[in-house]
Amino acid sequence: MAIEFKPSPSLPPPSNAVGAVAWVRKNFFSSPLNIFLTVFSFYILYLLVPPTIEWAFLDATWSGENKDACTAGGACWAFIVAYFDQFMYGLYPQTEYWRINLAAILLALLIGMYAIKAINKLILSIAVLVVYPVVAYFLFAGGILGLEVVETSLWGGLFLTTLLGVVGIVASLPLGVVLALGRRSNMPIVKSVCVVFIETVRAVPLITILFMASVMIPLFLPDGLNFNKLLRVLIGITLFSAAYMAEVIRGGLQAIPKGQYEAADAMGLTYWQSMLLVILPQALKLVIPGIVNTFIGLFKDTTLVYIVGMFDLLGRIQSATHDGDWLGTTTEGYAFAGFIYWAICFGMSRYSMAVERKLDTGHKRN
Amino acid sequence: MTDRNMALAQLEPGEDAIIEFKDVNKWYGEFHVLKNIDFSIKKGERIVVCGPSGSGKSTMTRCINRLEEHQKGQILVDGIEMNDNLKNIEAIRKDVGMVFQHFNLFPHLTILENLTLAPIWVRKTPKKEAEEMAMHYLERVKIANQALKYPGQLSGGQQQRVAIARGLCMKPRIMLFDEPTSALDPEMIKEVLDVMIQLADEGMTMVCVTHEMGFAKTVADRVVFMDAGEIVEANTPHEFFDNPQHDRTQLFLSQILNH
Numbered sequence: 211m212a213i214e215f216k217p218s219p220s221l222p223p224p225s226n227a228v229g230a231v232a233w234v235r236k237n238f239f240s241s242p243l244n245i246f247l248t249v250f251s252f253y254i255l256y257l258l259v260p261p262t263i264e265w266a267f268l269d270a271t272w273s274g275e276n277k278d279a280c281t282a283g284g285a286c287w288a289f290i291v292a293y294f295d296q297f298m299y300g301l302y303p304q305t306e307y308w309r310i311n312l313a314a315i316l317l318a319l320l321i322g323m324y325a326i327k328a329i330n331k332l333i334l335s336i337a338v339l340v341v342y343p344v345v346a347y348f349l350f351a352g353g354i355l356g357l358e359v360v361e362t363s364l365w366g367g368l369f370l371t372t373l374l375g376v377v378g379i380v381a382s383l384p385l386g387v388v389l390a391l392g393r394r395s396n397m398p399i400v401k402s403v404c405v406v407f408i409e410t411v412r413a414v415p416l417i418t419i420l421f422m423a424s425v426m427i428p429l430f431l432p433d434g435l436n437f438n439k440l441l442r443v444l445i446g447i448t449l450f451s452a453a454y455m456a457e458v459i460r461g462g463l464q465a466i467p468k469g470q471y472e473a474a475d476a477m478g479l480t481y482w483q484s485m486l487l488v489i490l491p492q493a494l495k496l497v498i499p500g501i502v503n504t505f506i507g508l509f510k511d512t513t514l515v516y517i518v519g520m521f522d523l524l525g526r527i528q529s530a531t532h533d534g535d536w537l538g539t540t541t542e543g544y545a546f547a548g549f550i551y552w553a554i555c556f557g558m559s560r561y562s563m564a565v566e567r568k569l570d571t572g573h574k575r576n
Numbered sequence: 577m578t579d580r581n582m583a584l585a586q587l588e589p590g591e592d593a594i595i596e597f598k599d600v601n602k603w604y605g606e607f608h609v610l611k612n613i614d615f616s617i618k619k620g621e622r623i624v625v626c627g628p629s630g631s632g633k634s635t636m637t638r639c640i641n642r643l644e645e646h647q648k649g650q651i652l653v654d655g656i657e658m659n660d661n662l663k664n665i666e667a668i669r670k671d672v673g674m675v676f677q678h679f680n681l682f683p684h685l686t687i688l689e690n691l692t693l694a695p696i697w698v699r700k701t702p703k704k705e706a707e708e709m710a711m712h713y714l715e716r717v718k719i720a721n722q723a724l725k726y727p728g729q730l731s732g733g734q735q736q737r738v739a740i741a742r743g744l745c746m747k748p749r750i751m752l753f754d755e756p757t758s759a760l761d762p763e764m765i766k767e768v769l770d771v772m773i774q775l776a777d778e779g780m781t782m783v784c785v786t787h788e789m790g791f792a793k794t795v796a797d798r799v800v801f802m803d804a805g806e807i808v809e810a811n812t813p814h815e816f817f818d819n820p821q822h823d824r825t826q827l828f829l830s831q832i833l834n835h
Binding site for chain 2 (some may be wrong): 257467469470472473474475476477478479480487488491492495569571
């Protein structure tokens with residue numbers, strides 16, 4: 211008679227391989243070099259952290275009319291407080307701030323609704339991508355329902371930065387997808403148009419494109435056919451980052467195994483069906499880090515609109531440091547700008563990691 | 577089109593060929609991969625294609641649903657000529673299911689979504705009906721309890737059975753199998769072959785590229801042996817294994833059967 215096979219029971223790992231002490235030993239003090247690096251790192255932290263805390267918090271001045279109020283020797287946050295509204299809203303009329311706040315709250319609510327399972331995501335997406343931009347535009351610009359008209363030249367600060375960033379991000383992703391698909395197309399004309407566009411735009415600095423958009427284009431357009439500078443700049447930023455986006459997405463498309471394309475074809479799916487249902491969902495998921503990289507780059511590049519006379523967050527801060535009452539507050543201004551940009555970009559990065567985890571469906575076999 | 581081809585394009589009712597290769601030639605660049613393939617498969621027939629690697633067996637099979645293009649000759653599937661006309665290609669692909677060596681399930685969709693994708697988008701079946709049908713085929717391949725998992729969570733054999741069920745969901749008239757067991761662990765080959773045998777018993781027209789000679793012996797109506805882009809020999813399994821006509825076939829059989 212055959213002997214029955216019984217797998218041996220699984221045992222817990224030995225106690226010296228788990229727990230806090232084992233973790234510290236393994237990660238901090240595993241070798242002489244590691245011990246040295248640990249001690250050295252703590253020494254550097256000791257040198258840097260306490261003075262920073264002292265400057266930024268303990269010795270800081272939080273309120274005051276001008277620079278003379280800042281006598282404690284630390285950071286002069288009173289400057290930021292005094293200029294806070296301008297940093298946030300630019301020269302937008304103070305009585306109309308609520309319009310920007312309302313638009314921001316609406317957007318946050320709409321995005322938050324994605325978390326609710328019972329809501330149809332398609333309808334919600336139409337609301338976010340089609341209805342919301344129209345509502346937001348009229349809120350910002352005014353001109354209907356008795357809302358006061360606010361010229362775009364008054365838009366500025368973090369409001370302008372966010373506007374440029376969000377529109378650029380939302381518009382450049384689909385455009386990038388189309389360019390990437392076009393570049394891989396079998397149709398020679400489509401392919402060459404996409405290649406020429408991508409290679410031309412990527413070879414030119416963003417400043418050049420912004421300059422073209424704000425200065426050159428009005429020269430070429432016939433009189434009376436001029437359109438808003440903000441719109442021109444938005445188009446410039448979108449086209450610029452779409453070219454980068456296209457190459458990131460093309461990388462994702464190339465990483466999808468040939469078998470996926472073949473399986474989709476063999477089922478009788480049309481080109482657009484197989485792209486939208488099978489290939490792009492996988493390709494985009496694969497290149498989320500690259501896409502977010504481009505988003506973050508785009509968001510920070512929006513500071514360049516300063517060159518063409520638009521005052522975004524950084525522009526507002528820079529011009530405020532020239533105020534005679536607040537001379538010598540450049541450090542505080544840039545520290546504040548740095549913190550805001552860092553918070554937003556870090557948020558994007560963490561959000562993208564959460565999305566990646568959510569979309570993970572286990573390892574792929576093919 | 578010559579008169580002869582015209583006559584072939586419209587099959588006579590008595591003639592029940594469902595796939596016809598007429599003098600088909602194909603090149604990859606300079607490489608002549610299919611040479612004068614002249615072959616027809618009857619409705620309900622089970623064909624096993626074998627041969628050494630690089631002999632063109634996969635390529636020939638993939639020409640049936642235009643995953644590969646032929647450059648010369650004519651291929652008729654269910655009376656429709658395979659050419660550059662996208663309408664023809666789509667019509668044929670609707671009726672031809674395919675199972676691949678590496679399964680090619682869509683990893684971002686659940687098993688159920690993998691099965692309902694084509695019925696919903698290509699056949700325009702209502703979602704609920706498509707899901708019922710998908711569950712029916714999953715029962716048949718004995719994997720219904722995994723319907724909500726993702727392909728990455730299943731074993732190779734399970735994935736290949738899902739792939740077969742996915743093909744069946746389009747209610748195809750022909751099923752193509754391109755080395756369906758070659759990427760599987762030995763213990764999983766049988767579960768996939770069992771499903772294929774069951775399918776063969778139900779009268780499905782099957783073209784199967786495989787090295788499983790046991791399967792060929794029990795299931796095939798005809799075995800096709802290819803080498804260097806040509807069909808060397810096509811015969812019933814009995815004749816093919818016991819009385820091979822060609823030296824090349826004998827050599828091939830001696831190498832795969834006596835190792």
